[in-house]
Amino acid sequence: MVTRRIADILRNGQPDEPLTIKGWVRTKRELKECAFVEVNDGSSMANLQVVLNPDLSDYGNIIKQLNTGASVEVAGVLVESPAKGQRIELKAETVKVYGEADPETYPLQKKRHSFEFLRTIGHLRSRTNSFGAVFRVRNACSYAIHQFFQERGFLWVHTPIISASDCEGAGEMFTVTNLNLKDIPRTNAQEIDYSKDFFGRPAYLTVSGQLEAEVMAMAFSNVYTFGPTFRAENSNTSRHLAEFWMVEPEMAFCDLEGNMDLAEAFLKHVFKYVLETCPEDMEFFNQRIDNSVLATADNIINNEFERLAYTDAIALLEKADKKFEYPVKWGLDLQSEHERYLAEEVFKKPVILTDYPVEIKAFYMRLSDDEKTVRAMDILAPKIGEIIGGSQREERLDVLERRIQAQGLNPADYWWYLDLRRYGTVPHAGFGLGFERLVQFMTGMGNIRDVIPFPRAPLTVDF
Ligand code: ATP
Ligand code: MN
Numbered sequence: 001m002v003t004r005r006i007a008d009i010l011r012n013g014q015p016d017e018p019l020t021i022k023g024w025v026r027t028k029r030e031l032k033e034c035a036f037v038e039v040n041d042g043s044s045m046a047n048l049q050v051v052l053n054p055d056l057s058d059y060g061n062i063i064k065q066l067n068t069g070a071s072v073e074v075a076g077v078l079v080e081s082p083a084k085g086q087r088i089e090l091k092a093e094t095v096k097v098y099g100e101a102d103p104e105t106y107p108l109q110k111k112r113h114s115f116e117f118l119r120t121i122g123h124l125r126s127r128t129n130s131f132g133a134v135f136r137v138r139n140a141c142s143y144a145i146h147q148f149f150q151e152r153g154f155l156w157v158h159t160p161i162i163s164a165s166d167c168e169g170a171g172e173m174f175t176v177t178n179l180n181l182k183d184i185p186r187t188n189a190q191e192i193d194y195s196k197d198f199f200g201r202p203a204y205l206t207v208s209g210q211l212e213a214e215v216m217a218m219a220f221s222n223v224y225t226f227g228p229t230f231r232a233e234n235s236n237t238s239r240h241l242a243e244f245w246m247v248e249p250e251m252a253f254c255d256l257e258g259n260m261d262l263a264e265a266f267l268k269h270v271f272k273y274v275l276e277t278c279p280e281d282m283e284f285f286n287q288r289i290d291n292s293v294l295a296t297a298d299n300i301i302n303n304e305f306e307r308l309a310y311t312d313a314i315a316l317l318e319k320a321d322k323k324f325e326y327p328v329k330w331g332l333d334l335q336s337e338h339e340r341y342l343a344e345e346v347f348k349k350p351v352i353l354t355d356y357p358v359e360i361k362a363f364y365m366r367l368s369d370d371e372k373t374v375r376a377m378d379i380l381a382p383k384i385g386e387i388i389g390g391s392q393r394e395e396r397l398d399v400l401e402r403r404i405q406a407q408g409l410n411p412a413d414y415w416w417y418l419d420l421r422r423y424g425t426v427p428h429a430g431f432g433l434g435f436e437r438l439v440q441f442m443t444g445m446g447n448i449r450d451v452i453p454f455p456r457a458p459l460t461v462d463f
Contacts, residue, residue, distance in 0.1 A: 001075050009046035013078045013088050017396050020075040021048060024127060025101075025111055028066050037066050039074065042126075045133055047278045049081065050074050050090040062095050068109060069101025069127070102214040122454060122463040130288070134451055138439050144273035145226060145247055145435075148266055154249060155223045159209030161230075162377065164201060165413065166216055172233045173204035173243075196355055205230035208432060209248050211364075211417055214393065217250040218420050224249040226435075229438045234458050238447045239336075239384070241436060243456040250430035256366075256375045256392040259429035260352050263379060263388055264305050266433075267350070271300045274442060282443075292446025293448035296382060297442070299349050306347040310334075310356045312341060312374070320346075339378075339385040350387075351380045363403040364392035364417075379430070384441045390431025397421040 003020045004013075013019075023041030036052065038047035049069045053065065066072065073096040081089040103109070107121050108128060118125040127130045146156065162176050178198045179185065185193040194202050209225040216223045225248040233240060249262065275282055275297055308316075315337055317328040322345075326335040333351075343351050355373040358365075364375035379388035395402045400421055404411045412416060439451040449455035454463050 005043040006039065006041045006046075006048045008030070009048055009078070009088070009090075010044060010046055010086075014087065015078055015080045017078045018076070019078065019090075019307045020072045020073060021050075023048075023071070025068055025070045025072060027068060028063070030063060035063050035066075036109045037072075039072060040127075042132060042136075043108070045129060045136075045284055046086075049086050050076070050092050051079075051089055052092045052095065056092060056095065058448065062097065062356075063184065065097045065100050066095075067101055067103045067106070069106040070095065071098040073098065091352060097143035116445065118448060119455075126453065129284065131450075132365040133278075133284050134439070134445060135444055135453060137278050137281050137285075137443055138451060140274045141270055141435070141439055141442065142226070142279050145266075145272040147273065148269045149222075149224045149249065155216070155220045157213060157220075157223045157225055159206070159212040159216075159225050159227065159229065161206055162199075162203055163206040164199070164203050165211060172231050173207055174232045175229050176203045176205060207231055210250070210430065210432065213248050213250040213430065214417070214420060214428065217252045217430070218424065218426070221252045222249070236458055237438065238449075239440070240450050241448055241452065241455055241457055242460075244448075244452070247433040247435055248430060250428065252390075252426050252428045255427055256377060256429060257353060259390055259392060259431060260305075260307060260354075260377055263377070263390065263431050264350075265434075266457050267379070267438075268301050268386075270438070271297045271442065275301075285443045285445075289446075290383075292383075293442070293444040296444075303349045305379070306349060306351040308342075308353055310352055310353050313338075313351075313353050316342065316346060331357050331359060339380040340382070343380045343385075344382040347383070350382070353378050353380060361391070363407045363409065364393050364400070366394045367399055367403065375429075379431075381441050383444075384437055387437050387441060388433045390429065392429040395421060395427050397425070 001018055001020045003022055006021060006023060021039060021041065023039040026038040026040050026047050029036045035052045037052065038051045039050055040047045052059065069448060074090060074091045074092050075094045076092040078088045079091050081087060108124055118128065126135060179196065185196040187193045206229055209227065210230055213223055213225050227245065228243055230243050231247045232242060234287045251258065282294060310331065314330050316326060320341065320343060326337065326338055354377045355368065358367065358372060358374050361376045362373045365376045367374055375392040377390050378386050381387045394403060397418060400418065401411050404414055436448050436451050440448055443451065445451050449457060
């Protein structure tokens with residue numbers, strides 16, 4: 001008999017269909033005349049109700065084993081459900097228990113558990129309703145991202161995880177080494193002798209694939225990365241991880257306007273896809289996690305994003321009758337409270353801020369003619385703040401060299417990056433999206449550690 005996924009059965013199953021399911025028991029209810037067992041296989045939020053009648057062979061023994069968490073295979077026929085709550089149910093003919101779960105020790109019992117507690121059982125939490133929904137939506141987002149770019153002819157390029165360059169000179173990188181930490185080789189000046197290390201020079205886990213994506217865009221025109229990045233920042237916030245995934249499209253022959261258009265179409269596409277493919281999960285988030293999730297998704301899909309220059313945003317913030325913790329002044333970076341004020345209270349929708357002061361942005365962003373601002377763009381989302389950061393890149397060799405030097409970096413370290421401007425340079429642009437921030441935004445989950453299966457953060461590397 002064919003094994004069917006439960007999501008498919010709940011949607012398409014018809015009475016009298018014979019079939020087999022495999023999954024894990026969520027709950028069991030024993031009555032005098034029969035027993036009901038709810039089985040989940042991860043394909044949907046909803047469980048399939050299985051009815052076991054006492055005439056089943058070995059009934060008493062099987063019922064004893066079907067506790068929450070046990071793994072089972074059930075073969076039977078679908079019947080219309082006489083009770084409210086489900087359209088169909090599975091009348092069991094044979095039941096095979098693969099593995100029991102002792103109700104005395106299995107940590108996931110029927111009551112509601114806090115997310116803090118569930119983080120301590122990261123190996124089991126995916127079997128709950130909340131995490132089932134989160135990781136199905138995370139999967140749908142991933143698929144939608146690839147779909148969006150692939151349909152537009154972008155190449156998915158794999159940029160390295162081990163890197164010798166710090167993308168923005170921002171520091172906070174994890175070192176990759178195989179030196180013996182108990183006996184570190186030293187130079188005469190007592191510095192660490194990296195010539196004895198694996199790569200013969202310092203190497204790090206990447207903080208961004210952008211520079212390498214630019215290399216690939218100069219051959220394939222439109223590319224994107226989608227992979228893990230690492231930051232050793234000691235920030236214990238609900239929006240920062242030490243290991244997170246980034247999506248970084250890079251487009252040749254593209255300016256900042258093209259970049260904004262793409263980013264907006266991109267976010268709209270991903271939201272639309274998730275609403276279409278995960279309606280039950282999104283409904284769950286709206287009911288149980290954050291009751292503005294569906295309205296926000298609707299807002300993203302149906303409204304044009306606000307586009308605003310940094311200078312105008314500063315003017316708005318200075319006029320605001322709200323007290324901010326951090327100062328607002330032209331030339332200072334915006335804090336999350338400012339970003340959220342603009343997105344949540346002033347415009348009530350995503351805002352694309354452009355043309356930031358040159359001093360607060362990275363060297364590779366294109367200098368404007370007044371030399372005071374660069375062609376940067378950040379997309380600010382309600383509840384989250386910055387979700388996307390991007391820019392038109394500096395394509396002029398002399399200006400780029402000057403900017404690298406101005407930031408105290410050595411142009412020689414960027415020889416290959418500068419070569420892209422020496423040979424066949426073109427205007428180009430791209431952006432980076434923090435994938436977990438997107439999943440947080442989509443689901444309303446408050447803590448970024450609850451939207452990645454195995455979170456890595458300061459002092460956190462379990463499972
Ligand atoms: P923030 O100010 O929030 O720390 P950032 O300015 O350091 O962000 P970028 O260097 O521009 O961020 O990184 C690109 C994107 O990656 C950000 O827009 C954000 O969505 C995401 N991001 C940055 N740092 C983290 C992190 N530690 N954990 C998860 N996502 C992150
Ligand atoms: Mn940061």
